Amino acid sequence: MVMVCLAVATSVRRMYREKGGYAMEEPGKQTNQLQALRHSTSHVMAQAVLDKFPDAKLAIGPAIEDGFYYDFDLPRALTPEDLQEIEARMKQIIKEDHAFNCKEVSEQGARALFANQPYKQELIDGILGGGVDEDGQETVQAPALSVYSHGEFSDLCRGPHVANTKEINPNGLKLLSVAGAYWRGDDKRPMLQRIYGTVWPTKEELDAYLHKLAEIERRDHRKLGKELDLYSTHEIGGAGLIYWHPKGAVIRETIENFWRAEHRKRGYQLVNSPHIGRVDLWKISGHWDFYRDSMYSPIDIDGMQYLLKPMNCPFHVLMYKTRTRSYRDLPLRWGELGTVYRYERSGVLHGMLRVRGFTQDDAHIFCSPDQLMDEIIGVLDLAFFMLRTFGYEQFDVELSVRDPVKKDKYIGDDSVWQTAENALQGALSTRQVAYKVMPGEAKFYGPAIDIKMRDALGRGWQGPTIQVDFNFPERFDLTYIAQDGQERRPVMVHRTVLGSMERFVGGLIEQYAGAFPVWLAPVQAVLIPIADRHNEYAQRVASRLRDAGLRVEVDDSSDRMNAKVRKAQMEKTPYMLIVGDKEAQADLVSVRLRSGSDLGAKPLEEFVALARKAVDDKNDG
RNA sequence: GCCACCCUAGCUCAAUCGGUAGAGCAAGCGCUUCGUAAGCGCUAGGUUUCGGGUUCAAGUCCCGAGGGUGGCUCCA
Numbered sequence: 303m304v305m306v307c308l309a310v311a312t313s314v315r316r317m318y319r320e321k322g323g324y325a326m327e328e329p330g331k332q333t334n335q336l337q338a339l340r341h342s343t344s345h346v347m348a349q350a351v352l353d354k355f356p357d358a359k360l361a362i363g364p365a366i367e368d369g370f371y372y373d374f375d376l377p378r379a380l381t382p383e384d385l386q387e388i389e390a391r392m393k394q395i396i397k398e399d400h401a402f403n404c405k406e407v408s409e410q411g412a413r414a415l416f417a418n419q420p421y422k423q424e425l426i427d428g429i430l431g432g433g434v435d436e437d438g439q440e441t442v443q444a445p446a447l448s449v450y451s452h453g454e455f456s457d458l459c460r461g462p463h464v465a466n467t468k469e470i471n472p473n474g475l476k477l478l479s480v481a482g483a484y485w486r487g488d489d490k491r492p493m494l495q496r497i498y499g500t501v502w503p504t505k506e507e508l509d510a511y512l513h514k515l516a517e518i519e520r521r522d523h524r525k526l527g528k529e530l531d532l533y534s535t536h537e538i539g540g541a542g543l544i545y546w547h548p549k550g551a552v553i554r555e556t557i558e559n560f561w562r563a564e565h566r567k568r569g570y571q572l573v574n575s576p577h578i579g580r581v582d583l584w585k586i587s588g589h590w591d592f593y594r595d596s597m598y599s600p601i602d603i604d605g606m607q608y609l610l611k612p613m614n615c616p617f618h619v620l621m622y623k624t625r626t627r628s629y630r631d632l633p634l635r636w637g638e639l640g641t642v643y644r645y646e647r648s649g650v651l652h653g654m655l656r657v658r659g660f661t662q663d664d665a666h667i668f669c670s671p672d673q674l675m676d677e678i679i680g681v682l683d684l685a686f687f688m689l690r691t692f693g694y695e696q697f698d699v700e701l702s703v704r705d706p707v708k709k710d711k712y713i714g715d716d717s718v719w720q721t722a723e724n725a726l727q728g729a730l731s732t733r734q735v736a737y738k739v740m741p742g743e744a745k746f747y748g749p750a751i752d753i754k755m756r757d758a759l760g761r762g763w764q765g766p767t768i769q770v771d772f773n774f775p776e777r778f779d780l781t782y783i784a785q786d787g788q789e790r791r792p793v794m795v796h797r798t799v800l801g802s803m804e805r806f807v808g809g810l811i812e813q814y815a816g817a818f819p820v821w822l823a824p825v826q827a828v829l830i831p832i833a834d835r836h837n838e839y840a841q842r843v844a845s846r847l848r849d850a851g852l853r854v855e856v857d858d859s860s861d862r863m864n865a866k867v868r869k870a871q872m873e874k875t876p877y878m879l880i881v882g883d884k885e886a887q888a889d890l891v892s893v894r895l896r897s898g899s900d901l902g903a904k905p906l907e908e909f910v911a912l913a914r915k916a917v918d919d920k921n922d923g
Numbered sequence: 924g925c926c927a928c929c930c931u932a933g934c935u936c937a938a939u940c941g942g943u944a945g946a947g948c949a950a951g952c953g954c955u956u957c958g959u960a961a962g963c964g965c966u967a968g969g970u971u972u973c974g975g976g977u978u979c980a981a982g983u984c985c986c987g988a989g990g991g992u993g994g995c996u997c998c999a
Binding site for chain 1: 924925926927928934953954955956957958959960961962972973989990991992993994995996997998999
């Protein structure tokens with residue numbers, strides 16, 4: 303049973319962040335029941351921590367996706383042993399059978415109750431002052447203060463909670479980790495210790511969740527990237543810089559070829575631009591003022607300052623300006639796999655997902671305002687088509703628009719914004735894409751569509767982004783000659799579909815758990831001769847397969863066939879072709895799939911057709 | 924960047940109280956020629972991330988740097 307004491311609706315923090323910098327709304331609605339369970343468990347944890355550290359200062363402890371946390375200011379750093387101890391104490395408290403009681407308190411009452419709790423005092427200030435609440439949400443009106451107690455422990459809280467600690471299943475509980483977290487998420491304020499935990503109604507659900515965590519670890523692109531020899535990073539080479547090994551590079555090349563072909567089909571032209579440019583360029587674009595933290599220090603060349611590019615747009619803009627553009631030229635769709643470099647703070651770097659140098663699948667569309675909607679539709683079609691090709695089927699789409707009350711934060715007048723928002727919205731509804739409007743999420747230079755996709759495990763990843771930009775055309779004075787002979791200002795659309803090759807491939811490794819579909823697999827088939835006398839036949843078959851455009855290797859090591867199968871299996875090779883006397887005599891290959899299934903002996907040409915089809919269909923056949 | 928933790932052979936990990944670095948896999952060589960997830964043997968492989976310090980003695984303790992992990996903040 304869930305107790306709700308106040309009429310104030312509970313809002314758990316809905317946005318969560320996962321390692322690697324992809325964020326999205328929590329999938330599936332967490333029930334109030336589950337929220338209450340988790341939130342109540344965080345209170346129990348706070349009590350256990352107070353037992354151990356009577357001087358602990360408590361901050362906040364909400365329910366989150368899959369669990370809960372609580373932030374503490376403690377006299378010393380917590381160790382893994384502390385966590386075990388705290389968890390044991392929690393289980394004890396749960397069994398002590400405490401009812402959760404709620405009461406409303408006056409300001410004085412609350413201040414007195416939390417006299418030694420400075421963070422709680424600040425929360426009280428916030429609640430009464432109509433500032434921000436414990437989830438960092440702005441409070442509209444000052445609600446009453448409420449306190450939830452169980453046993454000896456009381457916490458400022460608006461609930462809801464379960465009725466009794468007995469409702470928490472001690473076997474569904476586990477503390478997971480300790481991490482630093484700034485008070486109020488503000489890096490100017492004290493660093494607190496955050497304990498993460500998870501709790502479920504039953505042990506089975508806990509086990510399932512822990513199993514999922516193990517699965518996430520199993521798929522980790524950093525682990526698989528090393529095991530499958532896809533990429534490396536180097537301490538001596540500098541942090542956040544990716545080295546693509548041959549097998550990783552093949553995957554990337556295959557994706558890039560697909561990307562180029564698909565863009566050409568859809569009326570894009572591909573361009574290339576330099577990696578550095580004079581600082582003046584960035585001053586005009588505005589990045590020098592607004593984006594400098596993410597840019598590297600200037601390089602002195604002949605007394606002039608150059609910057610490593612953090613984005614491609616200014617270069618495309620310069621190309622646009624090389625001649626007078628007519629309305630007949632528009633839309634211009636210029637794509638580039640452009641490598642950019644951005645300064646990222648050392649603590650955020652993460653495998654291929656968060657790096658300092660990466661290649662964006664960038665494109666800029668220059669068009670007239672009345673072409674905007676069709677252009678957006680074109681991008682949407684392209685984006686969904688490409689992502690589905692990589693097995694992403696579920697998307698969460700956001701339309702980021704202006705904050706209606708702070709219109710002065712944005713450049714461009716109302717009518718342009720209206721046109722742009724209408725175009726984005728119109729494109730989405732034309733394609734019947736469900737979306738969520740995100741007021742205040744627009745960039746200062748224009749509204750945008752952001753698409754997030756879910757992977758095979760249901761995790762969210764940052765996907766395509768489509769941004770309308772009024773700023774660049776203005777600052778660089780872009781024009782085109784309209785039908786009536788007048789100079790007009792084009793609209794510029796920035797868009798990526800994959801994001802960056804690094805992040806996208808990192809995500810794909812996890813999406814496929816390293817078992818890439820045939821068209822992407824670095825090695826598509828391995829020939830496994832049973833004995834040395836079959837090597838020659840294996841080479842002949844391999845060369846025939848290469849002629850058919852397949853990526854093939856021959857394992858002519860002196861290993862036994864079983865070992866060769868195992869090796870290919872661990873490399874997640876789609877096709878293992880076993881050849882012995884029987885096959886060599888009749889132009890056959892015995893096909894084993896990495897799933898373990900044995901397709902038996904097939905005529906060579908039949909296998910070629912089968913494999914070609916899997917490649918052409920971009921699936922596993 | 925901040926908090927905590929970590930860094931030993933190509934990889935995964937050992938090394939008691941501070942006492943002078945070891946295994947499996949991978950690699951190289953040899954034997955084996957085998958029918959759907961590991962055949963056998965031998966060899967080589969180390970400035971214990973780097974730089975200082977304490978100590979008779981440092982993988983181990985201390986300081987600094989680099990890199991990494993989990994978070995916070997931020998982001999393609």
